[in-house]
Amino acid sequence: MTASIHFLVTSLFNKIGRGGLLLLIGLYLVTPLGVAAQDGFETEKQLNYFRIWGFVKYFHPASALGQVQADSLFLAYLPKVDSAANQKQANLVFRQLLRAVGVPQGEKVKAQKNEPKGAFLLKNLDEAWRTKNKFLSSENRKLLDQIFEHRFTGEKHYYTYVRNNPFGGTMPHEPEYAYKPEENLPYPLRMLALAKLKAFIDYLYPYKHLLDENWDAVVGQYIPLFAQCSSREQYERLLLAVNARLDDTQAYPFFRQLHYREKLFKNHFFPPFDYQLAQQKIIVTAIIDEALCKRSNIRRGDVIEALDSVAVGEWGQALNAVLSVSNESALWARVGEWGDNLLFRSEDPVMQVRLTRGEEQLTTTLRLMDPSASAKAKLIDSYFKKKLAPPAKKNKGLVYAAKGIAYFRIDDTFRMIKDETSEEDFRLMDSLFTRAAKGKGMIFDMRGEPDNSDFVYYYAFKKFGRPNHYFARYYQLNPHHLGTYRLLTQPEVYYPTEITPEDVVYPGKVVLLVNGATHSIGEWHTMSLQRLFPGSITLGQPSAGADGDVKKITLPGNYTVGVSGNGVYYPNNAVTQRLGVRVDEEVQPTVKGILQRRDELLEKAVELINGEGKNEVKE
Template structure:
């Protein structure tokens, strides 16, 4: 591997080892006010866009969709915008009234708008550093529409087509920038517009256009979202202008973010409130698991009327299927059976007491359940420990302390097997640290998909490999290794599973993972709304995706209602059996 590639991989390792929860809490919280001097000088629309309307014709929806696409391409490709010389948000407000006029010649308006930026900059040659072979390209920008003269007119099409060859690698002042040699995109130059008035249609549309174009150019999994992203834009233009208050704006953005089907999505409002809070401040103090398309109570934290093993049919006036459908409308999920925020939101309610219809030991009954303000987690709380008289050691990834892996491996080096429980998110760096004890040589276990700084919308593959063992004699652990996963295994947990799976004597046991692998990319939207997406892609060495599919187990294991009611951890039980039987 070339030296610069090694450097990128080292950076990648550091980022992927960060705690998912930490990123969720802090990843979007840093101030993202615009840094460019020239942009700050433009204050014309600081008090509002002066654009308010609530009705729009079908033709104008299409015109505004075209405006969004042109605005986004210029935002990421035009030298003057990339250099920070122009407040491109405010330029959007300047052109919107002309687009809104009935019978306006939209193509001519957009051409004059873009042409006035100047085209004196000669398209640059692509630097060798940012040239990648066709075989190494994971995703290419979907910009063919800009060459469609029938759609845009000849003048506008030619103007936009020239921009595609700008090949700008220096993006310090751009709306999406890169820090030094880091392959990770950052958005510190976007303004949060904290004083936004939520009946301001211009700013509401800016929120939609900003998000839509970020997904269009800076989402490595855009090709697997399962949506026609152009159709989504057309659908949400009337939705975003229809409301006139904060709640309608926030919930429309929530619905929009759900359409990329990414469990890395986390949405917080202007006061840092989570999308989950919109479903109620109260929550039934229980955990649940999906078994055979039924929602089964798996743990009860406080006395509330529900019992372990109950199958929930209805909460209040809503069937469980109606609740599931409602939550999925606003909470993004890579797979329908996963998403940390989805689990946290399902049993939220605005009432402290509610009627619940359920099946308990075969009998259908109605009970009065009591909720509370307690936040619930889905952690497996079994501590790391020796089992089977010291023959097996169980490692709970979610309860590890810094440096604990080294101590565990030295003390339990001669055990018959290890159980590595990744049903919790790793609380400390586990992936490469444990792999050094398990894998005898460098082995490629994944490919990362990274954004090409010079070509917005292009992502390239970078191989990721395990490192050499810690000991100079290359001795590795000889026992069996069983890796436990389920729908709560997400992000770094999935990444760790892919790496540890390269252990010669390993088996992955459980249910498919969440299907949201990679790092977390923070986004700020107008009104100080924060959200996140997967910022880089993670694929298998043969380039097969993990997004929306999840890491698949070697042996599938579904918990049973009987096991739950008896308080057994069927995953650990089966892992012990496998190690004792020698697989």
């Protein structure tokens, strides 16, 4: 077994255990066992080339101004790096590259003032690779230091400045290098892809320090695999696996763009029923194909515990090795998406399932649907059209979870306004909040995608906000030193300065509901609500742990990787990435609750509001 494969097997074993690992080996794990070994020198040489090239791309003024094309530079010197037979020869190539781009002219960059205190996020900084790296010659270390001292510090960087979006977006001037799906990318572009992703994470990802594994070590282990990749399918496997190492729910959707997704996940055939997940089990909630379910002995209410003798929980953990998520709650909130079909892995339309029906335990042969068959496609289309159809008549007013308890769903707030004039919308929302505030409790259900960001930012703040509503610390990429992040103190980042808040102190109880589907802007709004209502209780499971605007980069083959692009912390510097928003009381949905069609989090919220005692104010 090569060193690269040994590293991957060991890290995956530690992450998902023996059972999950056995599921992945031979299925869609990234490592073809026939890959020839690459010695340590070759990997270290390439890793240092990636480091130097990424540094020049993001720090050298000629690159930052678009005068030197970073991709062309990489492709021009890659053959020379490949040909270097020893450390001395490698350093000669590095010196040629650094001298070719030259030492920038002008005065040295002056240090920034740390005002206010804690104004900069420096946790990703790692200068040792260029200042103390024994692989690099002293001359090359000096050249790198001179470039750093004369680095580009402007806002409009050729590779980071996105017009009209200072917080995120797709990084500019990254060519697609599109090839037909059946064509493998040539070796230089595969290496460029890995080098691009390394530099992107090094300098534009604020949470590199929170990764489960050292990023340089990960890239170093994948260098020989990218170099020897023999097919487009294998290239996609490699991209999928590296993307998973980002440990960021913002990067989760990456797999959906893969040409060989169906082959990698072996998921052409779909279950003939709809389902939900609870306690790492699959609960059949509705029948899509009655004939197939009858032949399979599947009924609504069945609880599936194992697929082809593999426990559902074990398979979910195996997926964690190839899907990027910030935490386990985010994983289980997503792998049950029917359209992604990640759990029902089968190369043919049958699989064995073990299930519980009431007190009875059964093993049956599940017959799966082929969505490419027109009759099955019609059944699927009909079912989901009915399931997702909006109500014929939408209630424009307040919804109550119980007597005197107003209930706001973050994905169902747009219906409350007319969206014609801002004045009228403010009047409508003020009226609704005034009525809600007369009750004994309010519930804000944050388990979904916000359908109107104004609901919290403008309307809730206007009614219940106070001056200086700094509910978070938001760190944006610092152009003065890429790889670091600067605290944004402008009030409009946190609240609308054109509005004078009414500072209404609500005497009732407020409960916020969150789970793994509370994601990004939903997490941001939850933090704001926690500040608006200091005595609120946050119930549920950890949120997605992926706050901050998304930054994306295009990789060769026309693949896009997205990550949380800015740093978000609580005012006390408590991190939200990976962990999610603050949860005061964890409540997990149960199989029993889903079978009874109950919303156990909502029930718990009503119970808390109806109970005795007042909420304690949290600092």
